[in-house]
Amino acid sequence: MKTEHYRILEKSKITDFLDKLNTISKIAAPVYKGFNNYAFQTIKSAEEVSLKYIPTVIPPKKYFLPTKDSLLEFTVGNELKVEPTVEYENLILFGVHTCDIAGIRCLNMVLSDKPKDTAYLIRKKHITIIGLECNDYCDEFASCAFVGAHLPTTGYDLMFTELEDYFIVHIHSTKGSDIIEKTGLFKPAQTIHMEELKVLREKKSAIFNNEIPTERRYLPDLFDRSFNASIWKELEQKCLSCGNCTAVCPTCYCFDIKENVDLSLQAGERYRVWFSCQLDPFAKVAGGIDFRRERSARQRHRFYRKFRYHIDRYGMVFCTGCGRCSRTCMAGIKLKEVLTSLIRESEAKIWRKWL
Amino acid sequence: MAKVVIKDSPYNLKKAKILDIKPLTEKEKLFKLVFEDKTWLDFEPGQFIMVSLMGIGEIPVSVCSSPLNRHYFEICVRAVGKVTNSLHKLNVGDIIGVRGPYGNGFPIKIIEGHDLLIIAGGLGLAPLRSLILYAIDNRRDFGEIHILFGCKTPGELLFEEEIEEWSKRLDIHFACTVDRADPDWKGNVGLITSLIPGVDLDPANTYAAVVGPPVMYKFVIKELLAKGLPVDQILLSFERHMKCGMGKCGRCQIQNLYCCKDGPVFTFKEIMDMAEAL
Known part of the structure; x- marks a missing residue:
């Protein structure tokens, strides 16, 4: 300083x-x-x-x-x-x-x-x-x-x-x-x-004390163990798939590309608009196959994008702790609670291994 | 708000002219394209381009011609959606927009020196045709070449003339099957998996390149593993919805992989433990 x-x-x-x-x-x-x-x-x-x-x-x-x-x-x-x-x-x-x-x-x-x-x-x-x-x-x-x-x-x-x-x-x-x-x-x-x-x-x-009962450096381990955690199934019951959480997230950047043609049909523009992995058509391909059909898979994808995938790709956690997703969720899904639940479940698994 | 033109935008398009259109089946057409500025599309087999019809949309399409062809490039398009149906209505001489190539194609330099087993289901033959033509052009650099092709009905056979030529060649083992035959069909009937046990393979020395509808992969991989193929010698090309082609829009993400940037060709080893991949 x-x-x-x-x-x-x-x-x-x-x-x-x-x-x-x-x-x-x-x-x-x-x-x-x-x-x-x-x-x-x-x-x-x-x-x-x-x-x-x-x-x-x-x-x-x-x-x-x-x-x-x-x-x-x-x-x-x-x-x-x-x-x-x-x-x-x-x-x-x-x-x-x-x-x-x-x-x-x-x-x-x-x-x-x-x-x-x-x-x-x-x-x-x-x-x-x-x-x-x-x-x-x-x-x-x-x-x-x-x-x-x-x-x-x-x-x-x-x-x-x-x-x-x-x-x-x-x-x-x-x-x-x-x-x-x-x-x-x-x-x-x-x-x-x-x-x-x-x-x-x-x-x-x-x-300001760590709000989550683990440390940032343990995130990759935690998430590597949590792909089949029970919390994802619980979120399936809660999530309304509205996409609010991703719209308000400061690190969500996924988009769709669309076009507008003006009335002359001679000119137009191609533009991108915010899109959300929480919405139904996001991971659909031709033939109607949807690679993340379940809402649980979509919520899990959101959490993994914040706390796991981008650590490998960019070396950064893609959560800023702003709390917007929890504040805005109509179904009351809270990021801190989800992380805590993941930690509890994975701890229990480790203990069981030792006992 | 100021507005400027950015020529170096990654979304900029090159104009490509349609040199020829060849209907292959009722639903598929082959488009022969050339860049208006006479430049060459420098791509690897298995890579894809983004094809634009202004005002209608943009779609990813794999290139299906030989990468060594410097005069033109080809795409095979099935009319299924808005853009593809509109493409089918175009005529020779019309101009479309193209950007790319994108993604990782088949690792040809690694495959060379080994035997090659091509397994194509339906339209999956399009990206594999590029690899086949490359292998034919460089025939002496490859060991045995096996091509297995399956489609639903004889009416859906793609590249019929070429298939006929391939099946006559002494340096290629070609086999073809249809799920449902018609009275004129003299060949094999059954799923493509039924052809695999009959192939005479040296598994340790063979690379398999598999492209087909999503449902096909699980069953084909099972057969290949039963044949003793190593997991890192099974090459798969995935289909996902892609909007940008540059690892940004997030549409094609398979866990931590972007199909457009890290793929679309993956080894089975890379994705075997991944949910949401197959």
Whole structure:
């Protein structure tokens, strides 16, 4: 922690900061929508922003991988003309929690894997991320300490951490320091501020305790033993196969590709839309064979994609502990409970072997 | 929102012209294609391309011509869905969009030096035809070549002229069967598995390449294992719904494998312990 990489913003100046920021570029920030729901949306003034918020219904992945994303434009007629396009804009995301930053890192991993997703990379380049550290749990659904997403590590341009009467801001990129300079509201950090940040982080390590009764490094073993666990059959009874859990997941990126033709029948576009492994047609092939017909197989697939398959492929756990899937599930399927049940069952099996 | 054209997008298409269309059966047609910019489709047998009809959709199709043919490439398409039915309505000279090739094909350099047993069920002959033509073009590099082909009825026989030619060749052992015969049929009747016990194999030195409808694999693999073929010498090509072809859209995932990127050709060893694979 180098003091020169930190700045101080008095709390009273946060609205000034946001309003000034709004003159530099479009800002999207968490806004209260009622009934304990929040959403990332572009703001007109700083007053709209909720600094204290539980994870938004839809994560900020919607700015990186829009629900509907045009891939090609084409004209038919005399000559076929195809043009791959990308739509992007300069955007500052303000107030992104560390769990959602971890989610964006997962998307980066997948979409910059070869062959690279050019459209995603262009869009990503134009987005600035200003993080906001959580000093306490948002609610009982979070499991961010388990996956290590409760602390800022990388993936942001600026990180705001709230202290007594000021924010201490970590500058992580020149994009970030440009904002500091242009808004002109920040003071250099001093040793006392750094000390206070250190105290907060210590306090956090007492608050944030691993929420799951195992460790991250045991996940591959646990899941290798759990393919036929009884919890999957239980989920079969509960799951409504609505696809909410995957829509709100910050690391779910599966999509379908469709096309629109305009009324002239001469031109149109090909686009991708979010899709879900929880929905019936996802794994169907010609001839009507469905490789994941049972809802239990689909739920199991979701959990394995988060906690097993991508550890092999990308070396990362694809869960950020944000708790959105549990919060949104109409049938009350809770990620923490499913993992705990897997652990209990696999422990029992190991004991039986010894006895 | 700014909008820019990204020529290097992986979704960009190359224009391919239909040089010839040959009906093979009532439902299958063979399309002979060439890129408009005269470039060559550099692919391995077993790889697939994404074929686009603008405004209708995009589908994965395996290439069925020889990879050594520099003049054109061929796809064999059965009319089953929106895109395939529309393809069947096209004429010679029409332009379609193509991207690819994608995936891992048959490991030809590893198969060379060994005997090759080809087992094709129905339309599975299409991707295998590419491997067969490659093996014929490089005949001296392969040991014994056995081709077993099965389809439902004599009317569904694909590449009839070529099959006739293959069956006459002295350097290929060819056998064919149909599930249900008609009065004119003089050949074998029965499932494709019934042909396997009769093949004279040196199992340790043989690679089997199997492509067919999903239901066929379990039974064929059982016969091959009974013959003593090692699990890593049984090559299977899988069919899954693929949208991107690049390991992103998630549609073709079999546990931790992407059919489009890690496959579509897998060894039996890779997938034998995997639920949801077969």
